[in-house]
Amino acid sequence: MSDRTPVSPPTPTGAHGPELSKTGAPAADEHQRVERAAREAGGDSAAGRLLDSGAGRNLGLVAVMVLLGVVGAVTAGERFLSVPNLLTVLTQASIIGVITVGVTFVIIGGGIDLSVGKVMALSSVWATTVATQAYGPLVMVLCALLVGAGAGLVNGLLIAYGRIVPFIVTLAMLISAQGLAEQISGRRSQIVTDPTIAGIATTRLLGIPLLIYIFAVVVALGWVLLNRTTFGRRTFAIGGNSEAARLAGLNVRRHTAALYVLSGLCCGIAAIMIASLTTTGSSTHGTLYELDAIAAVIIGGTLLTGGRGTLIGSILGVLVFTTITNLFVLNNLATEVQNIAKGAIIVVAVLIQARARRADP
Amino acid sequence: MAPTDPHTRPHTEVDMPDTPLLSMRGIVKEFPGVRALDGVDLDVVEGEVHCLLGQNGAGKSTLIKVLAGAHRPDAGEVTFAGEVVSFASPQAADAAGIATIHQELDLVPGISVADNVMLGHEPARFGFTRDRAAEETTAALLRRLGHPEIRPRRELGRLSAAGQQVVSMARALARDARLIVMDEPSAVLDPEEVRNLFRVIRELTADGVAVVYISHRLEEIREIGDRVTVLKDGRTVARNLSARDTPTAEVITLMTGRSIEYVFPERTGGPPGDVVLDVEGLGRPGEFTDVSFSVREGEIVGLAGLVGSGRSEILETVYGARKAAAGTVRVEGKALRPGSVPAAVRAGLGLAPEERKSQALLLGEPVYRNVTLSAMSRFARSGFVREDAERDAARTETARLDVRPADVRRPARTLSGGNQQKVVLARWLLQGCKVLLLDEPTRGVDVGARSEIYALIRELAASGVAVVVVSSEVPEVLGLADRVLVVREGRVVHSAPADELDEGRVLDLVMEGAHV
Numbered sequence: 005m006s007d008r009t010p011v012s013p014p015t016p017t018g019a020h021g022p023e024l025s026k027t028g029a030p031a032a033d034e035h036q037r038v039e040r041a042a043r044e045a046g047g048d049s050a051a052g053r054l055l056d057s058g059a060g061r062n063l064g065l066v067a068v069m070v071l072l073g074v075v076g077a078v079t080a081g082e083r084f085l086s087v088p089n090l091l092t093v094l095t096q097a098s099i100i101g102v103i104t105v106g107v108t109f110v111i112i113g114g115g116i117d118l119s120v121g122k123v124m125a126l127s128s129v130w131a132t133t134v135a136t137q138a139y140g141p142l143v144m145v146l147c148a149l150l151v152g153a154g155a156g157l158v159n160g161l162l163i164a165y166g167r168i169v170p171f172i173v174t175l176a177m178l179i180s181a182q183g184l185a186e187q188i189s190g191r192r193s194q195i196v197t198d199p200t201i202a203g204i205a206t207t208r209l210l211g212i213p214l215l216i217y218i219f220a221v222v223v224a225l226g227w228v229l230l231n232r233t234t235f236g237r238r239t240f241a242i243g244g245n246s247e248a249a250r251l252a253g254l255n256v257r258r259h260t261a262a263l264y265v266l267s268g269l270c271c272g273i274a275a276i277m278i279a280s281l282t283t284t285g286s287s288t289h290g291t292l293y294e295l296d297a298i299a300a301v302i303i304g305g306t307l308l309t310g311g312r313g314t315l316i317g318s319i320l321g322v323l324v325f326t327t328i329t330n331l332f333v334l335n336n337l338a339t340e341v342q343n344i345a346k347g348a349i350i351v352v353a354v355l356i357q358a359r360a361r362r363a364d365p
Numbered sequence: 366m367a368p369t370d371p372h373t374r375p376h377t378e379v380d381m382p383d384t385p386l387l388s389m390r391g392i393v394k395e396f397p398g399v400r401a402l403d404g405v406d407l408d409v410v411e412g413e414v415h416c417l418l419g420q421n422g423a424g425k426s427t428l429i430k431v432l433a434g435a436h437r438p439d440a441g442e443v444t445f446a447g448e449v450v451s452f453a454s455p456q457a458a459d460a461a462g463i464a465t466i467h468q469e470l471d472l473v474p475g476i477s478v479a480d481n482v483m484l485g486h487e488p489a490r491f492g493f494t495r496d497r498a499a500e501e502t503t504a505a506l507l508r509r510l511g512h513p514e515i516r517p518r519r520e521l522g523r524l525s526a527a528g529q530q531v532v533s534m535a536r537a538l539a540r541d542a543r544l545i546v547m548d549e550p551s552a553v554l555d556p557e558e559v560r561n562l563f564r565v566i567r568e569l570t571a572d573g574v575a576v577v578y579i580s581h582r583l584e585e586i587r588e589i590g591d592r593v594t595v596l597k598d599g600r601t602v603a604r605n606l607s608a609r610d611t612p613t614a615e616v617i618t619l620m621t622g623r624s625i626e627y628v629f630p631e632r633t634g635g636p637p638g639d640v641v642l643d644v645e646g647l648g649r650p651g652e653f654t655d656v657s658f659s660v661r662e663g664e665i666v667g668l669a670g671l672v673g674s675g676r677s678e679i680l681e682t683v684y685g686a687r688k689a690a691a692g693t694v695r696v697e698g699k700a701l702r703p704g705s706v707p708a709a710v711r712a713g714l715g716l717a718p719e720e721r722k723s724q725a726l727l728l729g730e731p732v733y734r735n736v737t738l739s740a741m742s743r744f745a746r747s748g749f750v751r752e753d754a755e756r757d758a759a760r761t762e763t764a765r766l767d768v769r770p771a772d773v774r775r776p777a778r779t780l781s782g783g784n785q786q787k788v789v790l791a792r793w794l795l796q797g798c799k800v801l802l803l804d805e806p807t808r809g810v811d812v813g814a815r816s817e818i819y820a821l822i823r824e825l826a827a828s829g830v831a832v833v834v835v836s837s838e839v840p841e842v843l844g845l846a847d848r849v850l851v852v853r854e855g856r857v858v859h860s861a862p863a864d865e866l867d868e869g870r871v872l873d874l875v876m877e878g879a880h881v
Contacts, residue, residue: 059663233750234749245728247722248725251684251686251724251725254707254738
């Protein structure tokens with residue numbers, strides 16, 4: 005599974021030889037330099053190409069998943085490896101997974117979004133008020149999406165046009181979205197009475213919960229958007245070097261704002277999912293989701309400074325964390341230990357990535 | 366003080382009173398693709414103001430970085446106070462008694478003036494800083510420098526550029542340095558402050574401190590300097606000239622006389638066509654005022670000026686990367702929206718910025734994505750990028766410019782400076798730009814590849830592109846451009862066809878107040 009654009013087979017280094025002689029007589033040092041550059045690039049070797057591809061860079065995470073699988077099989081056996089349990093893991097991963105898709109875009113684009121958890125809570129509350137529910141499921145979904153995208157737009161405008169640091173803007177959004185959600189709900193959990201919305205979480209297609217399908221569709225759309233469209237390409241360019249992108253004529257501010265709208269939209273989708281799963285809209289939903297999402301993005305190999313990263317890595321990150329939780333629950337271990345383990349995994353993953361990057365030319 | 370004999374003939378060395386405090390011999394420093402220093406000699410004696418002269422790129426900054434311990438030389442010997450030294454770090458140079466006041470001030474803006482002056486040498490007792498002592502010392506130093514009004518507790522970032530310069534000086538004094546290197550200290554000062562600076566320098570030298578003074582302003586060097594060493598192309602071309610008596614013409618010849626021949630292609634093509642770019646009354650407060658010029662189809666216009674003269678700012682404002690406060694930019698008669706790069710690019714402008722790596726390239730991305738960055742939407746169908754078409758187009762452009770290696774999937778980082786510059790040019794060729802703005806097009810490009818870039822620029826012009834070139838290297842401007850505008854302190858002070866100017870004349874115009 006490659007998260008990067010597939011590349012046509014590499015040209016052998018030797019191919020430069022005849023070309024140079026064709027183009028006249030370059031200076032001797034030019035020859036040497038070209039060859040040195042070719043050697044340093046290292047991208048021609050099969051190993052280099054593999055390491056540069058998404059699958060290669062996510063190899064570590066795949067290994068961790070396998071390791072967790074083995075640990076699960078040994079300690080919990082059938083209870084872990086059973087299809088129902090694996091579907092449970094995926095269902096649990098689906099909500100944070102959808103949020104992580106949006107956060108991945110923002111981080112690759114050179115930003116950060118701390119507000120996702122509480123924007124989701126606000127969307128869930130707004131979509132489940134008695135007034136909204138009276139309009140039926142379609143309006144509820146629309147409401148959640150609009151509230152999420154709207155909060156993202158406010159973030160984006162303040163960051164891109166107000167030139168305030170993303171950390172501060174989204175932290176402020178986290179706090180005020182929490183407040184607004186509490187005010188609207190009166191700090192009570194609002195019960196979802198609409199059968200269609202409540203039914204999403206209980207619906208299965210071919211034995212697989214609908215939530216997992218939603219998760220899969222969002223990831224697939226996100227992957228295409230990131231890797232196949234001009235939007236995705238510009239996201240990498242702006243995150244990698246926003247000044248170069250600006251001077252190349254890209255509309256950096258508009259694009260930056262759009263990234264936060266996208267992140268907010270993902271929160272809106274997640275809001276419907278969590279409202280359905282818990283049959284409530286509540287201001288307490290999504291607490292610390294921002295940290296889980298950012299952690300997943302980081303261990304997925306995305307640079308926190310932007311410009312480099314993969315969506316598949318982030319999703320693997322989410323799955324690693326969810327699987328750990330599942331293992332701890334199956335083995336009746338305390339959640340405190342579980343958090344210590346998660347923290348350790350983040351540090352180890354980042355250390356390994358730092359090593360790998362230093363090995364880059 | 367070194368004696369200045371009025372009968373000293375140019376090119377002869379001034380007698381050295383005693384053994385030098387600092388002696389650098391055959392210093393060589395190489396960077397990938399560039400030999401920044403190629404055998405530099407420098408002698409500085411106690412109590413003198415030794416001036417270092419040379420054009421941009423002559424190696425002055427690299428030399429003082431070697432001296433300050435920021436770079437380690439690849440060859441050569443440095444003797445300081447009678448001992449052969451090799452500074453492994455800036456701290457080592459500092460401990461030996463060499464203080465450097467860099468052009469880009471290396472101060473911490475968020476802490477107080479006193480903390481900056483004492484940074485790394487904070488007076489402390491049992492690990493607790495003694496703020497009172499630090500503030501008193503700082504206040505005394507600032508008084509000595511003639512700036513009692515700067516309060517030691519003030520946050521440094523709130524001071525003016527000149528104020529920060531003074532703090533930087535205070536820091537050097539606080540170290541009891543025996544040698545102080547000043548890199549263009551007067552650039553940010555007004556005349557009154559320069560006089561003050563000179564007073565302090567005289568006090569220091571009277572105490573036996575040696576000063577290495579770098580400036581482009583020849584009149585200053587005449588006033589404060591004792592001896593002059595001239596660098597060119599990384600070599601010492603003259604040492605220990607008398608600062609007061611060497612004729613300006615002599616100094617300029619030394620600075621410009623070429624050892625490396627740049628190959629400029631012949632000017633080809635007929636007379637330039639219609640006006641493509643028309644700039645009128647352009648201005649930005651504090652940067653430049655009332656800049657007007659126009660460029661015709663197929664014409665190359667050069668902007669000559671020193672760093673800080675406003676030349677790069679002018680270029681970036683034309684491009685919309687900075688918002689013009691006054692004036693208009695017209696492309697083929699249509700006014701551009703000020704401060705909008707996308708509008709400029711749509712109108713057919715392209716910029717190859719000064720700092721290629723930080724301002725133009727996505728270093729980790731493959732070459733082809735760098736080439737297609739501006740024209741990306743052309744390779745997309747309803748938002749989906751067709752990478753094959755993209756790669757083919759990039760391949761065509763890079764082949765046309767002979768970018769090596771030819772593999773467009775290689776990360777831009779792995780290319781040499783000259784080839785990276787070609788990638789930037791390829792971007793604008795692909796975009797089909799009508800006006801190409803080039804800021805220091807050969808910076809970081811080695812000598813061999815320079816001629817190639819020159820030929821390329823000429824070729825582009827011949828194909829009808831209007832080109833504006835900014836360069837601090839006068840021969841480059843003269844060799845490339847059809848018409849030259851000289852920029853000094855934010856104003857266009859002269860405009861003439863390139864063949865009516867020579868290097869000495871332009872340098873004279875560029876460097877304020879030097880009279881040949």
